[in-house]
Amino acid sequence: MSQPDFSTRAIHTGQEFDPTTGSVIPPIYQTSTYVQDGIGGFRGGYEYSRGGNPTRTSLESLLADLEGGRHGFSFASGLAGEDILLRALLAPGDHVIMGNDVYGGTHRLVDRVFVPWGIGLDTVDMTDLAAVRASIRPNTTVLWVETPSNPLMKISDIAALVEIGHAAGVLVVVDNTFASPYLQNPLALGADVVTHSTTKYLGGHSDVLGGALVTSDDEIAEKVRFLQFAVGPVSGPMDAWLTVRGIKTLAVRVERHSANAQAIAEALHGHPALDRVYYPGLDDHPGHELAARQMRGFGGMISVSLRGGVAAARAFTESTELFQLAESLGGVESLISYPSEMTHASVKGTALEVPENLVRLSVGIEGVDDLVADLLAALDRVTG
Template sequence: MPDDPDLAAPDTTAALGFSSRAIHAGQEPDPSTGAVVPPIYQVSTYKQDGIGGLRRGYEYSRSANPTRTALEECIAALEGGERGFAFASGLAAQDTLLRALLRPGDHVVVPSDAYGGTYRLFNQVLVPWGVEHDIAAIADVESVRAAIRPETKVVWVETPTNPLLGIADISALAEVAHEAGALLVVDNTFASPYLQQPLALGADIVTHSATKYAGGHSDVVGGLIVTKAGLRTARDEDVTERVGFHQNAMGAVAGPFDAWLVLRGLKTLAVRMERHCDNAEAIVEFLQRHPGVTAVHYPGLPSHPNHDVAARQMARFGGMISFQVKGGEDVATKVCAETELWTLGESLGGVEALIEHPGRMTHASVAGTALEVPSDLIRLSVGIEDVDDLIADLRQALDRLT
């Protein structure tokens, strides 16, 4: 984005609570009409006041667009970072970030449980580019420490992880990464900024698939990055400047309507997350009692191996649940097919309840790798429907098949 003092106006929402920031950060009423919702600037180019005379820094919508700027300012305010960046998808955000931070010959530590598309990016895109990685169990701080090499530039973390709901100690891993001169990047998609603030816990950069809880309505695909203020790479480069340069140079930016949809979703993030969590807790209780269920993965359970860490760094435990069933893969896939209110589909974080079989769906790309998921695993994205209806639908599917 071009430098312009108008685009760096002081944040007047910093002292507000989360919901107030979600509704107001980057979203002043339109100065020409008073509209309380930021307009969709569906425009590619902008009239210049003479050569190089840019109005508020806008010249071309790949470089900057006012609707996208509003979203970027809002997510930066919610995550407590220096600057936000909006992209066409979560993977576009991750790829841009990694290209900005890394060079051929560099090394990354990646988690042993992660979104299949993220691992595919590391394993099939970055490895041919010359960036190597090692896999570590991020719930085990010493495992991460042992995986770090002299050429490690990034420690990559999901917490909670996808799909096994593992928990990483962000503060402890930040210390390990920083001791090695590496940056800690946290994918905060499952928690959302409402439940977890990685930058405040010591992380350097946060990423999101905005398709999920940020958007919240299964009607938009997008990605987000937020950088910490004053952050520099191991090569002493300004991280925010590098990400901004690569966002413009690579061009996988969020379109204005997509940015507007995510911004609309963020306004209700707090109330939605409370309902997602309420419903998830009730469903976990049901699943624990069902005789056809062999294991429930949810960080809110005292039996979860890192429950204490989750309780310390999360406001609540989220709307994602994974569980395993008797009868193996055959029964797991049939349970997914037998639900009626739960929709069989990929993605997560929308207002509607989704059910899927990770081994054959979202994580099929990691089959045969260290990240392969159990074949009897079912993943739930708990919606905000009436929880009694969600439980009744799961009960009939499980009772019929287990």
């Protein structure tokens, strides 16, 4: 039998019915510890929930399957997973190359936690392969890629970056949060590790915090497993269960997110109040052709820059009605944010500083005509 469709795997992997009651939905194992059959006699390998929990195991097997990896790990947040991964990969004296357009919290983690520990950090435009190649040093250990990037929606060539990185003995990590496993699978393109904030599209309902790592590298997996157990930033059973619940509808949700975003991007494209619409589904996006090859769709994230500058951007952000002013993304409801003062406030004054006239949209799955009308009305109010 050939491998089942993504939607089938999203619903069934790790989700066997409860053999005791026949419950279609596996129970939530809301427990901290497990009875042993004699000292060291663990049932199913479970001893203490920091080290393992059946509900978390279910999620981790599902994450690994959907990303095409052998090892999946679930964390209390996306940054918790990134922190453990970097601890596993780096030692003082090592060097990290990071994209110059990534989530502000990721840059803050490396710049303000790992750099003082003795890690070197350079940021570079990951769409410029020559610049990436020139940035590699003898002590470079990790190439950190985010595509589509946050918030400028740059599209980086994962396979080409893997070729550059691996030729120099550098590990390639890809943050796949914006795309989700439904639209993009970096491991299949050669990446060593995939990271996610499962808070976003995987959870999908703005009601759970979480993070994930997936890899097929046994050595990396063993280091991550040890550090996760030793440090303890694991997802709780309720959070793991909610994330699994969200993943079951990932395919249909992302299809709707993408369709809505495409329609909105086309409706906003060329609007007199806007300098630019950043969406890889538009033909004039510089990464459009690459995204069409590398992804199965263009996703639900859009950014726009306002001709009226800071004042217009702030006013637009605060003028929508259906698009709610909030950080985060990937939920069923549409959100609007002002990255300069919200998600990317921590990178002001750095190479990652976000333009002050930029507004980011997380397009939900509401009726698209309603969403378009909301945005156009808000632009009308801003421009008078």
